[in-house]
Amino acid sequence: MPKKTVVIGFLGSQLDAGQGAGRWEKWRPTVSLVQHEDMVVDRIELLYSRQHTALAQQVQRDVSTASPDTVVKLVPMDVADPWDFGEMYAALYDWARAYRFDPAHEQYWAHITTGTHVAQICMFLMVESRFIPGVLLQTAPPRRQRQGDPGRYTLIDLDLSRYDVLARRFSQAQAEAQDFLKSGIATRNKRFNALIEEIERVAVRSQAPVLLTGPTGAGKSHLARRMFELKKAQHRVEGEFVEVNCATLRGDSAASTLFGHKKGAFTGAATDRAGLLRTAHQGVLFLDEIGELGLDEQAMLLKAVEEKRFFPMGSDREVSSDFQLIAGTNRDLRVDVAQGRFREDLFARINLWAYTLPGLAQRPEDIEPNVDHLLARCAAEMGHAVRFNVEAKSRYLQFARSAEALWSGNFRDLSASITRMATLAEGGRIAAGLVDAEIQRLRWLWEPAGEAPARKGQGSGEVDLTALLPDATLAAMDLFDQLQLQSVLQVCRDCATLSEAGRRLFDHSRMQRSVVNDADRLRKYLMRFGIGWDEVKALP
Known part of the structure; x- marks a missing residue:
């Protein structure tokens, strides 16, 4: 029925x-x-x-x-x-x-x-x-x-089938937004991807302050701008993105730059000034290095964030500005609060959404996609394609992911490195020689000031063959063979792996070979003297 x-x-x-x-x-x-x-x-x-x-x-x-x-x-x-x-x-x-x-x-x-x-x-x-x-x-x-x-x-x-379609479309929109925040870079680090996933939700749903922490060059400023652009694309803000590095603000200019001033408020204040907080009305204000703000400016900022109102310098009349604050710092503000350098109430107000961006060295699996992204950007700027050859890319990535690569400047270092190689590449091809030179440059860049070690192969200390070979073997060797073995061992001692040492030693002769296995070639040479790779790495 x-x-x-x-x-x-x-x-x-x-x-x-x-x-x-x-x-x-x-x-x-x-x-x-x-x-x-x-x-x-x-x-x-x-x-x-x-x-x-x-x-x-x-x-x-x-x-x-x-x-x-x-x-x-x-x-x-x-x-x-x-x-x-x-x-x-x-x-x-x-x-x-x-x-x-x-x-x-x-x-x-x-x-x-x-x-x-x-x-x-x-x-x-x-x-x-x-x-x-x-x-x-x-x-x-x-x-x-x-x-x-x-x-x-x-x-x-x-019905549920329609919900599935909507859910898939919603998931697709979320994925597109997360991809936008990452500038289209297919990052592989699970921690970083989970971080971006949450930031995407916060960016489109919340107007509360956001605190981005992390080392210099980790991408705080870039991410803040992408968050604003995402909000703008979804019609969640009407104003502009206003960015200021608080480390550049000192004295009267700090309060004047942020909150504005009335004419005559201080020496040099010849005209009225609106200030960046008012410029950011209906938009996003990014205060990078917020920990550098003075305590007086911190107090004024707290009032502006909480009440959307504040007094410009020299004025007895409040003005208003409704903005979202994104703050950035490479310092641990908890320590600054404990030591009285940062206001506890302001820290509590901006700490609702706090995210720590990992440095590049903490995301070794993301180096390759970022290299590809930077190469594509360089190619667009120069108007022609730029690529690594297979060997050169392998050599660069091996170094870039190693413990030797400090990436102290994070993505700034990586961007500069790729830009240098792309600019010097002949015919748009980055070869092994160019990579080796760039690696040496990066090693120099990350050396502690005043503690630069001697260059490899130039006074880095002769290898004592008596520690590796019996006296009888040494006595039977020509001086030529001893000097050659010492030089080879010096190169090996300065390399992280057998393969890296082989590539450096046979960089030119490999071009004449149909089958290339530098590591095996070096291994066989060392075995002629009964020396293994582990013994080489144990050298002082």
Whole structure:
């Protein structure tokens, strides 16, 4: 036996109205429900305000005339303000919770054409949350008004399959936003990707302050700007992105730059100045190195963040600015708070969303995708393709991921390194020689000042062969062979792996070979003297 059809809907105080015989020439949404030849409605739960009781009774009679088998149940619902979302939702929720639904024998259609827009939204939410276990019903008048034409209707089923489509699209949008925050770089570090995933949600949902910590060059400024651009693309901010490095602010200029000043506020204040906080109105203010701000400026900033109001220097009248604050620092502000250099109340206010960006050395698996991204950027700037050859890229990545690569400047160091090689590459090809020179440059860059070690192969200390070879073997060796072995061992001692030493020793002769295995070639040479790689690495 087919289920009975029950329509739940609001009385349309305007659309359902009509007097005299002429009302039948007018399209009325509730009456039209029973005028479709292909739709049988067994019952209508007609929700109405008591002030429209007469109209509700008229519609009840007209439905009975058009469809005698349809029962219209009048449901008074007194809502003082039908445009108040909270009041309307509460009334509809209470009715739905008390109503005896019988899904086994009845199907329910929630009519969303009549009622205020707020009422229609509440009806949608009731169906979406399954408080009304049915589908949405949308009706519309005929394209050309003709007597007896019931117009059109559409059933909208909010079933799980549709949710899956929406969920997939939502997930895709989230993935696109996260990719945007990472500038399209396919990062592989799980910790960093999880960090970006949360930052994406915060960026689009929250206007609260965000604190980005991490070493210099970790990308705090870049991420802050990308967060702003993401918010801008989703119409969540109307203003601009304003960035200032607090380490550059000193004395009166600090307060003046941030909060503005009145003419004559201090020596040199020849005109009024708005200040960056007001410039950032309706936008995002990024204060990099916020830990460098003085205590007075910190107090003024706290008031501006909490109350959206502050006093410009030399003014007795407050001004307002509604901005979102993103703060950056490479310091541990908890230590600064403990030592009295940073206000505890300001730290508590900006620490709601706090994220520490890992340095490049902590993300070795992300070096390769960042190298590819930087190469593509260099190619776009120079107007021609730039690529590593296979061997050169392998050599560079091996060094870049090693413990020897400090990346103390993080992505600034990496960007500068790739830019140098891309600029010097002949024919757009970065070869092994260019990589070796760049590695030497990076090693020099990261040497502690005043403690630069001797260059490899140039006074780095001769290898004592007596520590490796028996006296009888040494006595039988020509001086030429001894000197050659010493030189080879000096190179090996300065290399992290057997492969790296082999590549350095046979850099040119490999080009004449069809099969290249530098490590095996070096291993065989050492074994002629009974020396293994572990013994070489044990050398002082």
